[in-house]
Amino acid sequence: MLAKLADELPAGAYLYEPKWDGFRAIVFRGQDDVYLQSRDSRPLDRYFPELHDALLKRLPRNCVVDGEIVIATERGLDFDALQLRLHPAASRVQKLAKETPSSFIAFDILAVGARDLMNAPQAERRAALEKLLGDVKPPVYLTPITRDRDVAVDWLTRFEGAGLDGVIAKPESGAYLPGKRAMIKIKHARTAECVVAGFRYHKSGKDAVGSLLLGLYDDSGTLQHVGVTSSFTMAMRRKLVEELAPLRKNAMDDHPWREWAGAAAESSRMPGSQSRWSAGKDLSWEPLRIERVCEVKYDHMQGNRFRHAAIFLRWRPDKQPRDCRYDQLEVTTPYELERIFSSGSSGS
Incomplete structure (x- = not known):
């Protein structure tokens, strides 16, 4: 069920x-x-x-x-x-x-x-x-x-x-x-402003975007891959191909993830990495110049990444990529699992 x-x-x-x-x-x-x-x-x-x-x-x-x-x-x-x-x-x-x-x-x-x-x-x-x-x-x-x-x-x-x-x-x-x-x-639902550092094509072909690759800067100034957003209509997917096209020009020259391009998928931190859940899917990705920021909705973090795919809300042209940092995220207080089993466990 x-x-x-x-x-x-x-x-x-x-x-x-x-x-x-x-x-x-x-x-x-x-x-x-x-x-x-x-x-x-x-x-x-x-x-x-x-x-x-x-x-x-x-x-x-x-x-x-x-x-x-x-x-x-x-x-x-x-x-x-x-x-x-x-x-x-x-x-x-x-x-x-x-x-x-x-x-x-x-x-x-x-x-x-x-x-x-x-x-x-x-x-x-x-x-x-x-x-x-x-x-x-x-x-x-x-x-x-x-x-x-x-x-x-x-x-x-x-x-x-x-x-x-x-x-x-x-x-x-x-x-x-x-x-x-x-x-x-x-x-749980929260929002975050993320760098759009790349994208993957949709499974239907190169006339549509499948997902946007999201990044946040850590305390050392490194752009970390934090997840993807893929909640688009088919019309929006096709529009994104055109909208993002100018950002593809010379995108790899100074891209913070350039060493991952074409690399073997050994690390889950890589945007193009395979996992036991990807079942051989094509996870190759296209880099974009680090210029765009979008706002997404997410449920919670797992380590330094979004646990599930985030939901695209809107573009944020008023935000600079360098302002998209981890410290914007709400931090939850740890809670002992043992205490959960004493909370309303008999149908109170």
């Missing part, structure tokens, strides 16, 4: 939960084994061997549980550490499992024993989940919930420092609907 994005938390008969920033997973606990599956039905067991054993030990037999795989550190949730687990070498996975062990946070139940709960109301499923996992021990957790909208609004602010992605609102009377956006998610 999926969620649709909203600008604010809905009021009414909802269960509110923290939105965890990890890998969505469904756990099938049978009589003698456990199977861990991703949202797109891919097996995850081999990437999280320590979690496989913990789930086998801590979950009751014959149940199907929906939740999130996360890696918690002293700085909060670490999505980069999760991505590193998707490695073909079992020895590497085993090493990382010891160094950065994962956890599973349960937030819904689809079946228990011989009973199919998918058509049961959300409130009934939550009660069954609490009964099943009320005394569960780490690294398996039961997500907190609240029925109090004011508490959920407070979570939206307080929990961000732990790396949480926002808040989810689930209708109390709603059934579990696979593939349907039957939940509501509210994410």
Whole structure:
């Protein structure tokens, strides 16, 4: 079951939960084994061997549980550490499992024993989940919930420092609907003014821009690649090709990222780098002279980069590229993950 994005938390008969920033997973606990599956039905067991054993030990037999795989550190949730687990070498996975062990946070139940709960109301499923996992021990957790909208609004602010992605609102009377956006998610939203240092062509061809490459200056005056913005209509994509054309002339001569042009994709800091999520996509990029500034909306930072693609808002011709610095960004206070599980965990 999926969620649709909203600008604010809905009021009414909802269960509110923290939105965890990890890998969505469904756990099938049978009589003698456990199977861990991703949202797109891919097996995850081999990437999280320590979690496989913990789930086998801590979950009751014959149940199907929906939740999130996360890696918690002293700085909060670490999505980069999760991505590193998707490695073909079992020895590497085993090493990382010891160094950065994962956890599973349960937030819904689809079946228990011989009973199919998918058509049961959300409130009934939550009660069954609490009964099943009320005394569960780490690294398996039961997500907190609240029925109090004011508490959920407070979570939206307080929990961000732990790396949480926002808040989810689930209708109390709603059934579990696979593939349907039957939940509501509210994410953090902020704006930033960024340098437009390059672009990638759209997959349709070189008559349209796919995304703009964004940069911010750090304290040493180095322009760092912080992410992309790609929320354009097709008409806008074609217009951008013409609009940006003058900025391509001699763009590489003094470009701060010139050493990355044509380089092997070894670093995630490179604008053209491949990742385990890019699935062989053409990520080559076209440099632009460092002259343009745009304002974007983003949800939160992961390290020094935007966690997700930013949303283009407008050009800022009144801003100089050198003024686009990290110090414009709001800094969130770290929050201990352990304290989250004591906040409204029984549906207060």
